[in-house]
Amino acid sequence: MKLVFLSDFHLGFSQPEREGEAFENAMSAMRAAVRERPDAIVFTGDFFHDKVPSQETLLEAFKILAVPLAEKSKAVVIEKETKEGRIAVECQGIPVIAIHGTHEHREKDYTNALQLMESAGFVVYVHAEQACLERHREKIVFHGMGGVPELKARDALKLWNPMPEPEAFNILLLHQSFKEFLPVDDDMVATLSISDLPKGFDLVVDGHLHWSSEVQEKGVHLIMPGSTVVTQMKNLESKKKKGFFVLETKGKKLHFVEIGGQRQFFYKKIELNMTNAEEAREAAKDAINSLLGGQRFEKMPLVKLKVAGTLAKGFSSSDLDFRMVEMQFLGSAIVSIDHSFKEESFGKKIKELGLLQQQKKSIGEMGLEILEKNLKETEFGAAFDVRRIFDLLEKGENDKAMEIIVSSAQEKPKPKT
Ligand SMILES: [Mn+2]
Numbered sequence: 001m002k003l004v005f006l007s008d009f010h011l012g013f014s015q016p017e018r019e020g021e022a023f024e025n026a027m028s029a030m031r032a033a034v035r036e037r038p039d040a041i042v043f044t045g046d047f048f049h050d051k052v053p054s055q056e057t058l059l060e061a062f063k064i065l066a067v068p069l070a071e072k073s074k075a076v077v078i079e080k081e082t083k084e085g086r087i088a089v090e091c092q093g094i095p096v097i098a099i100h101g102t103h104e105h106r107e108k109d110y111t112n113a114l115q116l117m118e119s120a121g122f123v124v125y126v127h128a129e130q131a132c133l134e135r136h137r138e139k140i141v142f143h144g145m146g147g148v149p150e151l152k153a154r155d156a157l158k159l160w161n162p163m164p165e166p167e168a169f170n171i172l173l174l175h176q177s178f179k180e181f182l183p184v185d186d187d188m189v190a191t192l193s194i195s196d197l198p199k200g201f202d203l204v205v206d207g208h209l210h211w212s213s214e215v216q217e218k219g220v221h222l223i224m225p226g227s228t229v230v231t232q233m234k235n236l237e238s239k240k241k242k243g244f245f246v247l248e249t250k251g252k253k254l255h256f257v258e259i260g261g262q263r264q265f266f267y268k269k270i271e272l273n274m275t276n277a278e279e280a281r282e283a284a285k286d287a288i289n290s291l292l293g294g295q296r297f298e299k300m301p302l303v304k305l306k307v308a309g310t311l312a313k314g315f316s317s318s319d320l321d322f323r324m325v326e327m328q329f330l331g332s333a334i335v336s337i338d339h340s341f342k343e344e345s346f347g348k349k350i351k352e353l354g355l356l357q358q359q360k361k362s363i364g365e366m367g368l369e370i371l372e373k374n375l376k377e378t379e380f381g382a383a384f385d386v387r388r389i390f391d392l393l394e395k396g397e398n399d400k401a402m403e404i405i406v407s408s409a410q411e412k413p414k415p416k417t
Contacts, residue, residue: 001039001138001169005245006030007207008101008227009064012049012057017300017334021263022049023060025228029244029259030067034094036246036257039076039135041068041094043123044207044225045101045147045175048113065122068094081130089124089131097131098123100146101175101207114146126173128160138249139168143201147175147208154191157198164200169249172198175207180215181224183235194220203247211236212243212256223254230265233304233336238267264301266291272309275341277319280307284325284337292333300334307339317341364394384408 009026033041048057071093078095080087100114118125126144133140143162153176164170177190197204197220204222211234212226228242243258270287272280288303311317322337329335368390375386384405392401 004033007044007225008046010049043098099144102147144173269306
């Protein structure tokens with residue numbers, strides 16, 4: 001059989017200048033998916049961006065799901081194995097099998113948006129359940145678990161404990177983070193590792209992470225279709241194009257299809273040292289200009305700039321305002337700038353004070369240092385022995401001190417020019 005794997009449409013996601021983007025990309029992905037003439041389309045969560053989608057968003061969802069539904073093909077029966085028993089669902093067009101994502105996750109007492117889509121006949125929804133599709137003398141079993149809060153993911157998977165069925169092509173559908181895929185400096189959390197995945201599945205398909213990927217390790221073949229729209233603006237999203245996977249179960253042939261008309265996304269991190277607000281803004285502007293490089297874009301590109309480093313003395317992060325830079329690119333790019341500067345920490349200041357305390361300089365010593373420093377800036381320079389003069393002054397022998405100063409000035413006239 002032929003299957004298409006799609007994920008993370010995030011319908012309802014909106015940003016200034018990008019109002020229709022989630023919908024346009026999802027529609028173009030769905031149309032391209034249908035053109036593949038698959039036996040089923042599989043969706044791994046975050047169809048919607050909000051837990052409770054607006055009616056405007058529901059309208060978009062209906063238009064998108066009407067595309068596979070309207071396809072002329074023989075009705076197909078999907079056997080759904082639920083907690084209440086086996087249910088036969090007759091599907092028109094190309095069936096869509098779906099799990100919910102973290103964005104649609106709601107506690108048991110509430111109906112989630114995918115259950116709503118199922119009741120309208122648009123999708124076959126599974127959560128800690130199975131759906132079985134038999135066609136062309138082939139049997140595919142989809143084992144799906146919708147997105148649960150990351151901290152509960154490992155336990156939830158263990159509790160559900162899905163088992164591959166014999167003599168079938170078994171696909172596990174999830175919507176979670178995996179430790180192996182998170183960049184080290186990412187703020188997302190994960191409790192699941194690839195080694196936690198149950199064995200014996202022909203394929204594992206995971207939503208949630210928005211960049212597409214494929215891995216085969218530890219006896220697991222895992223694919224992530226990624227999102228069809230940039231929402232999180234992660235570095236990896238700028239490296240991979242948006243699209244979907246197509247699988248031919250016979251011979252297990254898999255390939256990725258990019259969707260057309262995508263908005264370009266650039267991501268860059270710059271480091272600045274001992275910088276002030278003005279320099280930081282200039283550097284940010286230069287970095288963005290070099291990313292865009294005077295290219296022409298079909299759609300205004302998206303730029304995410306991260307500025308990090310240290311600030312010059314006397315500046316704090318609150319002095320930094322990059323909105324001016326973002327505004328300068330209005331009409332040519334959609335720019336978003338984040339900054340995280342290391343300020344001189346309280347700890348460091350305490351340490352410095354401690355060091356001064358250790359040195360325990362006498363008032364006399366400090367006075368001498370000040371006199372030496374000030375003299376260096378006068379035309380006297382090193383014309384006389386400062387320590388000797390200081391001692392005389394300290395003891396009140398002002399006349400003698402003056403005598404030495406005057407005579408040394410006459411002996412060695414070397415004024416600074
Ligand atoms: Mn998502």
